[in-house]
Amino acid sequence: MLTRHRLSRIGVVTAGLALVLTGTVAALADDGGAECPPTQTTCDGWGDHPGDPGDPGGGGDDDGGGNGGGGGPCVRDGEVVDCYDDILGWFNPSDGCYYLITEPQPAGGAEGQTSYTRSCGPGGLAGGEPVWLDDPPPGFEAPPDPAELAARALASLDLQHPVIGIAPDPAVGPGLVGLPIWLWVPADPDPGDNASTWGPLTATESERGVTVELTAEVSKIEWDMGDGHSFTCPTKGTPYAHQGGPSPTCGYDEGYREPSAKNAPYNVTAQTTWTVTWEAGGETGTIDGVTRESTAQIQIDELQVVTK
Amino acid sequence: MPAPRSASAIAVIALLSALAACGSAPPATDGGAMTVPTSSADPDTAVATQSALDAYSGYLVAARTAESIPDPDYPGLKKYLGDPLLTRVRTTIRDIKEHGAMRTGKLISDPRVTAVSLDSVPATVTIQDCIDATGYAMVDAKTKKSVPGQSAGRYVATATASRYPDGRWLINSGAAHRDQPC
Numbered sequence: 001m002l003t004r005h006r007l008s009r010i011g012v013v014t015a016g017l018a019l020v021l022t023g024t025v026a027a028l029a030d031d032g033g034a035e036c037p038p039t040q041t042t043c044d045g046w047g048d049h050p051g052d053p054g055d056p057g058g059g060g061d062d063d064g065g066g067n068g069g070g071g072g073p074c075v076r077d078g079e080v081v082d083c084y085d086d087i088l089g090w091f092n093p094s095d096g097c098y099y100l101i102t103e104p105q106p107a108g109g110a111e112g113q114t115s116y117t118r119s120c121g122p123g124g125l126a127g128g129e130p131v132w133l134d135d136p137p138p139g140f141e142a143p144p145d146p147a148e149l150a151a152r153a154l155a156s157l158d159l160q161h162p163v164i165g166i167a168p169d170p171a172v173g174p175g176l177v178g179l180p181i182w183l184w185v186p187a188d189p190d191p192g193d194n195a196s197t198w199g200p201l202t203a204t205e206s207e208r209g210v211t212v213e214l215t216a217e218v219s220k221i222e223w224d225m226g227d228g229h230s231f232t233c234p235t236k237g238t239p240y241a242h243q244g245g246p247s248p249t250c251g252y253d254e255g256y257r258e259p260s261a262k263n264a265p266y267n268v269t270a271q272t273t274w275t276v277t278w279e280a281g282g283e284t285g286t287i288d289g290v291t292r293e294s295t296a297q298i299q300i301d302e303l304q305v306v307t308k
Numbered sequence: 309m310p311a312p313r314s315a316s317a318i319a320v321i322a323l324l325s326a327l328a329a330c331g332s333a334p335p336a337t338d339g340g341a342m343t344v345p346t347s348s349a350d351p352d353t354a355v356a357t358q359s360a361l362d363a364y365s366g367y368l369v370a371a372r373t374a375e376s377i378p379d380p381d382y383p384g385l386k387k388y389l390g391d392p393l394l395t396r397v398r399t400t401i402r403d404i405k406e407h408g409a410m411r412t413g414k415l416i417s418d419p420r421v422t423a424v425s426l427d428s429v430p431a432t433v434t435i436q437d438c439i440d441a442t443g444y445a446m447v448d449a450k451t452k453k454s455v456p457g458q459s460a461g462r463y464v465a466t467a468t469a470s471r472y473p474d475g476r477w478l479i480n481s482g483a484a485h486r487d488q489p490c
Contacts, residue, residue: 035483037393038439038465039371039415040400042446087380087398102391106480107430107473117391119399128392 073139083145084208088119092137096120099137102130116140144210146280153205153214154276154287158195162221162270164296167240170265174299177259180245181252181298183223184237185270197292198236199274212280216290219275225252226266226298256300265297357421359477360433360469363388364419367467367479374401375411378449390470390480410449416440419467431471435479438490439465464488 036042074083076096083091089100102115109115113132165184168175175181188196194203199217206212221237224230229252237250246253260266276287370384380402389397404410416439423434441460447453467482 036486037371037397037400038437038467038482038484039368039375039441039444040397040411041441041460041463041484041486087395087402100391100395103386103394104390104472104474104476104478106390106470115391117395119392119395128396130392 073145083139083142083148089117090137090140090142092139094138099140106130144207146210146212146278146283147285149205149207149210149212149280150214150276150278150285150287153203153212153278154216154290156194156203156205157201157214157216159199159201159216159274159290159292160195160197161292161294162197162218162272164268164270164294165237165239166268166296166298168298169240170296170298174260174301175256176301176303177257178255178303180247180255181225182238182240182247183233183250183252183268183270184239184247185221185272186239187236198272210280212278214276214278216274216276218272220273221250222271222273223250223252224267224269224271225256226268227256227258258300259302260298260300265299268296268298270294270296352426353424356424356426356431356433356471356477359471360421360435360479361419363469363477363479364435364437364467365417368415368417371397371401372411372415372444375404378405378410380405388479390472390478393467393479393481404446405449408449409446409455411444411446412452413445414443416443433469433477435467435469435482437465437467439463439484460484460486462490464490 073093074081074091075093076091081091085091085098088098091098097118097120099116099118102117105115109132113134114136115130116133116137117128118131119128162185165182165186167182168179185197188198194201197218199215201216203214203216204211205214218236220232220234222230222232231252233250235249238247240247256266271291271293274290274292276290278285278287366388367385370382370388374380374382374385374397378401380398382401385394385397417437418439419435419437421433422436423432425432425434439460440462442462444460446455448455464485465482466485467479469477470480471477
């Protein structure tokens, strides 16, 4: 309404023809904030930033270990960002902007200069300005970082928490003091997909001619029996097979010494440590600190309760 | 739009609308009806003006197509756009795509040339438009339901066409001015 009245007055004063010729309607006021292209009036209203690191997809587990191997050279305001964006170009660590060669090259450059389109700020939307440079900016046309691709490959896998197999089976009844406990991780019901409690899992990630092949497999499992005893097994153990004696591969062979308190069963914690290795055209690396953890409960009774 | 307060206001607005043809015109086709500033109607200016308007209307058509797919790599964009606007348009299309949205509907454009500068390097033509995006909606790509709060109405848009070394005129900058209804 306001604007319309203002325009009306202008129309009356300049009278007809002049308006057609000069087109003075609505001066080119600067919008203050980020400008949107003519047909795209909502270009920054999403509240997140496409230039920021990609969403990892499956496998987003709680342990922060899943994103190991990051911390590459591409950091803006303390946050790791993609070193290359397929629209914005290459990240320049020295100024936090993305650069690509302006397409097409405009007229007006000095001899030897190249026009780059520079995009700064989250998502690159705040920038998008041409700059003439004698030399490519730092980071320009840097090849993909295999470690970054490896982190992405790992994020595509679902490294599951260990499923705890335990005998005597707490679902059936309490265990007894002094009798061996069997511990194991059940076999993968769906081998071949990208989810497993033990592995090996493999993933491949490619970008601009660089291919990373990544393998993830549990190398050890640490059992904490909840009574102060803990030990490590190198294998997933042996499922209980209705026989006497200790597990041949992984168990609490001497058994609990004390019965669990009433209504306070022992917490048995299993933590798997994943060995994650990757290979890219002769270059190799590892991603450390990838662990998963689960807890189960077992009740232990006095031996004499049963022998009575 | 609120109702004008008096009959005289209606008359003034009607006159203004007729003069400016703002938003009431059909979608621009090739910009052939645009008025060239008469004071500088030499052949070079006329060619520049026409080329710039052609690029502008080509850009609007390409952007609409790209936004309806949506595809930030839609090849038509490079035919009419140069950087930095090309990159800006592409990131914006990628943005709506990543959010599972697209744009659909009619976009009414009424561009005019406000300045021609053939002496500068690069040579430029400045365009002002009144875009009516009332019928142009952002919708959920799957359900086709419109995204709330995204209606733009009618607003002023500005754009600059530049002449490139190979002789082409491309739109290389532009902005929507939503704070300026028209």
